[in-house]
Amino acid sequence: MIVNMNTKKLSIITDTIFFLFVILIFVLLVQKLDLPSYNEYEETMAQFNKGNFKSVEEENEVYIKKIKNDYGITVLYGSDIKDYAASVNAVEQYNEDIVNNNLKKIYRSLEEYPEDVFDIFKSKKYPMYIMIVNNFKNNTLALASKNNLNQYRLFVSNTSNFSRAFHHEMFHILEYYMSDKKKDLYGQWQSLNPKDFKYNSNTSSLTNEYVYGIYNNTVYKDLDNSNPYFVTKYSKAADKEDRAEIFAELMIAEEKLPYLEEGQNIKKKADMIDASIKENITLNKFPYYDILE
Numbered sequence: 001m002i003v004n005m006n007t008k009k010l011s012i013i014t015d016t017i018f019f020l021f022v023i024l025i026f027v028l029l030v031q032k033l034d035l036p037s038y039n040e041y042e043e044t045m046a047q048f049n050k051g052n053f054k055s056v057e058e059e060n061e062v063y064i065k066k067i068k069n070d071y072g073i074t075v076l077y078g079s080d081i082k083d084y085a086a087s088v089n090a091v092e093q094y095n096e097d098i099v100n101n102n103l104k105k106i107y108r109s110l111e112e113y114p115e116d117v118f119d120i121f122k123s124k125k126y127p128m129y130i131m132i133v134n135n136f137k138n139n140t141l142a143l144a145s146k147n148n149l150n151q152y153r154l155f156v157s158n159t160s161n162f163s164r165a166f167h168h169e170m171f172h173i174l175e176y177y178m179s180d181k182k183k184d185l186y187g188q189w190q191s192l193n194p195k196d197f198k199y200n201s202n203t204s205s206l207t208n209e210y211v212y213g214i215y216n217n218t219v220y221k222d223l224d225n226s227n228p229y230f231v232t233k234y235s236k237a238a239d240k241e242d243r244a245e246i247f248a249e250l251m252i253a254e255e256k257l258p259y260l261e262e263g264q265n266i267k268k269k270a271d272m273i274d275a276s277i278k279e280n281i282t283l284n285k286f287p288y289y290d291i292l293e
Contacts, residue, residue: 073121075132117174125150131156156169171273207233250291
């Protein structure tokens with residue numbers, strides 16, 4: 001069989017060009033998706049597991065990469081959040097040691113969520129940013145926001161209740177997402193409150209009425225707490241705060257509290273929150289499931 005050499009050379013050249021084109025497309029896709037390269041990810045994992053860091057700054061960089069790799073969430077602090085902090089009346093955090101402590105708490109807190117929860121942020125449609133601030137000028141501990149580009153921002157300060165505050169704001173972000181998927185997500189929520197009860201955004205005027213009897217080691221002896229409606233006074237500020245407070249309590253609970261027994265008003269609210277998460281986010285198990293069931 002006679003083979004035309006020019007035709008063969010042309011075929012080789014064409015195959016080579018096609019192969020190079022495929023490689024180029026792959027590289028462009030990786031850059032667009034902002035995925036870490038294999039070597040970069042392996043290097044980050046090795047550092048993270050061994051804990052061999054030259055400085056606290058280097059350790060912070062590795063934690064930030066790990067959170068981005070594992071959860072699709074970008075963590076910022078210091079001068080990187082100067083404008084963002086000003087927009088929420090906060091002071092940016094520059095202390096690397098405090099940031100280090102906060103990053104470890106953030107990572108441990110995120111480990112509490114089912115893995116597929118973070119598909120929301122990895123999809124790039126709903127990018128999430130965690131901003132570590134020093135403090136808020138109005139005594140806020142943490143807050144969450146969403147802009148018209150579907151960007152979620154969670155601001156958290158260095159508070160002794162860091163994990164609880166973090167879970168509270170995480171629920172706000174989950175509710176933003178769920179509300180986009182299903183309108184009137186909690187349309188029946190008011191029916192779970194006392195008759196004629198109204199939320200009050202003026203937190204200084206909130207009372208302990210209907211609030212669970214033990215909170216922050218305070219016992220409200222003058223109240224009937226046999227079947228409370230709220231886990232904290234702050235829960236009475238708004239329906240979304242009510243839900244976030246319950247979720248935060250569930251996420252840090254180490255045992256089944258009395259208000260989670262069947263027939264309890266707070267249990268009914270917790271069940272509604274749980275049902276909305278299962279319907280709109282994941283059927284995989286949160287750590288509080290054993291306590292709630």
